[in-house]
Amino acid sequence: MRNRNLxxxxxxxxxxxxxxxxxxxxxxxxxxxxxxxxxxxxxxITLGFLPSWTDGLSTAYLLENQLGQLGFDVEMEELTEAGxxxxxxxxxxxxxxxxxxxxxxxASYMEEYxxxxxxxxxxxxxxxxxxxxxDYVDIQSIEDLAGNADMFGGEIIGIEPGxxxxxxxxxxxxxxxxxxxEYELITSSTAAMLTELENxxxxxxxIVVTSWRPFWANDAYNLRDLEDPMGAMGEAxxxxxxxxxxxxxxxxxxxxxxxxxxxxxxxxxxxxxMVVNEYEEGQExxxxxxxxxxxxxxxxxxxxx
Numbered sequence: 001m002r003n004r005n006l007x008x009x010x011x012x013x014x015x016x017x018x019x020x021x022x023x024x025x026x027x028x029x030x031x032x033x034x035x036x037x038x039x040x041x042x043x044x045i046t047l048g049f050l051p052s053w054t055d056g057l058s059t060a061y062l063l064e065n066q067l068g069q070l071g072f073d074v075e076m077e078e079l080t081e082a083g084x085x086x087x088x089x090x091x092x093x094x095x096x097x098x099x100x101x102x103x104x105x106x107a108s109y110m111e112e113y114x115x116x117x118x119x120x121x122x123x124x125x126x127x128x129x130x131x132x133x134x135d136y137v138d139i140q141s142i143e144d145l146a147g148n149a150d151m152f153g154g155e156i157i158g159i160e161p162g163x164x165x166x167x168x169x170x171x172x173x174x175x176x177x178x179x180x181x182e183y184e185l186i187t188s189s190t191a192a193m194l195t196e197l198e199n200x201x202x203x204x205x206x207i208v209v210t211s212w213r214p215f216w217a218n219d220a221y222n223l224r225d226l227e228d229p230m231g232a233m234g235e236a237x238x239x240x241x242x243x244x245x246x247x248x249x250x251x252x253x254x255x256x257x258x259x260x261x262x263x264x265x266x267x268x269x270x271x272x273x274m275v276v277n278e279y280e281e282g283q284e285x286x287x288x289x290x291x292x293x294x295x296x297x298x299x300x301x302x303x304x305x
Contacts, residue, residue: 039071042251048077048085048094052190054216055239056099058268058275059123061284062261063098063241065292067254069303080189081162082106090116092244095251096258103237105129105164116245122238123261124214124268129165129233131156131173132211132223134201141227142177149182151206157196158210161187165210168234176232185210197221214268216276260301267298 047063049056064074077094079085086106088094090113102110102119105127110117131142139148145156156174158166166187174180193209194217200207201221211223218225241258248255263271271291279287296304 039073039253042072042254044073044075045251045254046075046077046093046095048079048088048097049099050080050082050085051078052080053099054272054276055124055127055214056097057284058272058288059098059239059241061275061288062271062291063096063258065285065288066257066261066301066303069305070253070257072251072254081160082109082164083162086110086113086117089113089242089244095244095247096120097242099123100240100242101127101164101237102240102242104234105168105237108164108167118243118245118247120241120243120248120255121259122240124239124263126213126236126265127239128213128225128236129168130211130213130225131169131208131228131233132218132225133206133208134197135222135224136204137206137208137224139226141229142173142232143229144226145179145183145208146177147182152183152208154183156183156185156208156210157193158185158187159190159193165212168232169210172234173228173232176230214265214272216272220277257301257303261299263298267295270295 045067047060049060051057060076064076067074077088079088085094085097086109089097100106102114131145133139137151139145139151145152156169156179158169160166166185170185174183174185197207197209197217198221208226209223211218211225213225217223241261243255243258271288274291275284275287279290292298292302292304296302
């Protein structure tokens with residue numbers, strides 16, 4: 001069950017949050033990256049992403065490919081929490097967050113850092129936070145969790161404490177459905193959540209986890225979203241490319257390419273599946289190129305070899 005992906009994610013989840021390398025875009029040296037004046041003037045473009053959140057993993061490597069085709073020098077910066085990533089954007093240590101949830105899930109980070117962040121637009125418009133169970137679990141709705149805590153050991157298995165999904169469950173879903181006296185939200189990392197999920201499925205035990213869409217694990221583990229009649233998990237929202245303030249002026253050609261990227265459900269699912277499941281860890285660049293070869297007209301600003 002996606003063993004190579006789980007192994008890689010576990011290693012990431014076990015690590016503490018990485019400290020940004022301080023590779024400010026103003027001081028980047030793009031060396032011989034390309035002859036285009038726009039790329040030379042821009043300097044190194046740093047992409048900040050959370051590898052265990054595979055929406056950002058997929059689009060980070062997509063941007064690495066596309067910006068590289070235009071002659072830009074790209075540096076990949078891996079972190080394990082959203083908060084430091086938003087802070088890095090605001091401070092200019094990171095140039096691009098390639099899969100942000102600023103409308104709802106990360107709204108609190110935008111309130112704190114948004115004045116120093118530039119929105120380059122949405123690339124996908126149907127993202128959703130969920131509570132989910134394996135398909136064999138015999139409940140259908142979040143409201144069915146009430147009175148059934150014994151089935152789940154009184155636990156909802158979550159991801160990183162700083163995730164917007166964690167706050168949505170803790171501050172909205174649990175109080176709205178009056179689950180606070182029966183359940184504890186267990187937080188650690190996406191990797192740990194997937195480990196708990198895989199172990200429960202192996203023994204066909206009941207488990208409820210925090211999840212989201214799009215996310216490769218929903219199909220890989222046959223997860224079913226619990227119905228949310230009270231709307232406590234929030235409405236669907238768009239995934240955005242966010243940049244440090246002033247990026248589109250300094251790196252106009254890069255910004256134009258990024259602003260033109262829009263993916264539908266099928267295109268996005270194929271990209272994430274290719275990066276996460278079809279290729280080995282460490283072969284993300286090859287996976288993106290394979291996806292581009294299969295989807296040469298995926299978006300208006302696409303650059304091909």
